[in-house]
Amino acid sequence: MTARLLHLAAVPFEAARRVSILPEGHRSRRLHGHSFLARVRAELPAGWAPFPGGETDALRDHLEHCVADLDYRDLNQYLPVPTDENLARWVRARLRIPGIESVGIRSTRDQGADLAGSNQAHLWRRFRFEAAHQLPNVPAGHKCGRMHGHGFEVILHAHQDLGDDDMGIDCDRLGAVWAPLHRRLHHTCLNDLPGLANPTSECFSAWLWERLKPLLPALSWISVYETASAGCHYDGRHFRIWTEQRFESALRLVRAPDSASRRRLHGHSYLVRLHLSAPLDQVMGWVMDYGDVKARFQPLYRQLDHRLLNELPRLGDADAASLARWLRAAVAAELPQLDRIDLQETPGCGVSLCWGDPGPALPS
Template identity: 60%
Template structure:
């Protein structure tokens, strides 16, 4: 499969709104406010930015200029029905960018919508539960074989063709469907629940899918975070996992113009996500052990973290595109299941490189 390379940028804005298309008595009909996050993903031509490596910051600046009229405003003065879906449409109509993949709006840290050019919406809502588990089939001495606990997070993803409608699956509808599932999973030992004798993230995501899909035909993925840095997705057929880490690295953009601050030595706390796709091991209950991903990637991590990246001989420059492709070249031979890498310089600002099924969007 050919590579898909997307630049991403995100911008916060503060705004108030009333969503009057919701039923009488719904709390969101009242004037209320959010700290919104707008995000764009797009494939940019090589000559789009003022210099190679300037893409991320220039894309963010463009998005910020579009968002500016919405910041600290009452959104109903700009949009009749300022739903997350319509806000994404409003932003998309003003972007004037080549090859926009999607425009996203997060109204809170726990919910949002990503809208593509064909009016296909990916709606997501995040939930939590606090539980204990142990994995019975791991090798002797594996830490997950001991009884332990997690503050699990779950994201329910719903995909649908909006067909011009102002709102898709209502977040409250997702809440109602989740409530009985939460009651089963919260403050229990997961191993005691029928079907969760081996409660890996993959098995839990499948278990949730089986309970919700009949009631929610739009359900497209179930995501389970075992920790803040790793988890699994299930779409009824395919499993995907990811492992996230941070890199504190120094960079210097050699192609930046003379006098540009990015030409100076500076740095970022990068967020790196490795995404892997594999079949489920029927005995272990996982696709790939998160610990194995960390161990195999560790030599690459140690070359990047707390180092000046501009001293890596194989790197022509330390812009986001060069970095993410270098990481893929180094990691793919060690992790054959790897098929996507996300790399962000700051929140939501960076790039996604995929050469397989891109999988569900994760909150940023």
């Protein structure tokens, strides 16, 4: 399948607002503030950036210039109703960037909205609970066969056509449908719940879907973080897992002009996130063991970590797009279920190489 390459950028800003369309007594009707994060994903045409490999930096510069007017401001002076959705519209209308896939606003670490070009809104909110579980079908000696626990995180995603509405589903509505489940899940053992004899991330996400979708028809995905670096998406039909790792590497962009700082030797703390999709193994209850994904990626990881990326064989340049394509080619035989690679050079800034269904953008 032909791959699509999306460039990603994220820029923070600090601002205050009142959201007057909310019901009387709602706390967000009062003047309050957030540490916002604006995000953009774009399929940029060749030649758009000042030089090959400079796309991510140029995208971030455009986004930073756009939101500079909002930084340390009262947002009601710019927008009558400064919801996350309307802020995303405001940013999208002012970004002079081709190929925009989505523009997002994260108002807190736990909630936000991403807006596509057709006013399709992807709203999300994160919830947490602490629980124990064990996986009964793993081979003898597998660590997940022992009783253990996690600080689980669940993100509920809702997708809807906003039209001209100022706000989609109020995040309080997502909180209301989640609250009864939180009471059942927090400080418990998942294996003890009816229907969760084998509580893998995949089986648990399907269990949640069955209970939440009737209450929230706009529910589009459920994301379950079993750990901070691995989890599962489920949309009622398809399972996608991801696992991520960080590596510390040096590079120089050899196609940058001599005057550009990126031509000099420099480095990044990279984040690489591998997404895999496949039918559920009916015995194990998973797409693939997270540990097996990491083990198969480990030989490649050793080539990346604490290295000069320009010395990698068959890598033409060390920009994020070239590196993501190199990773796909290098790991394809070991991980045939792989259908997306996210690679961030700095938080929220990098590329997403997709050759399957892109799925939701995980919050930065």
